[in-house]
Amino acid sequence: MDIQVGNHLIMKKKHPCGSNSWEVLRIGADFRLKCDGCGHMLMLPRVKVEKNIKKIVENVD
Numbered sequence: 243m244d245i246q247v248g249n250h251l252i253m254k255k256k257h258p259c260g261s262n263s264w265e266v267l268r269i270g271a272d273f274r275l276k277c278d279g280c281g282h283m284l285m286l287p288r289v290k291v292e293k294n295i296k297k298i299v300e301n302v303d
């Protein structure tokens with residue numbers, strides 16, 4: 243799966259704030275993600291993130 247910093251990930255599970263879109267801030271064994279709805283940041287293991295992805299949205303710059 244090709245994920246880059248700055249991509250937005252549409253997840254299968256919704257965050258409690260109602261958003262299911264997260265911005266990728268850092269990539270490694272753990273991913274650092276920021277919720278597009280409420281700005282909450284968290285670290286998640288790569289495998290867990292990849293299991294939960296519904297769609298990858300690339301930045302259109």
Ligand SMILES: [Zn+2]
Nearest residue numbers: 257259277280
């Ligand atoms: Zn949120």
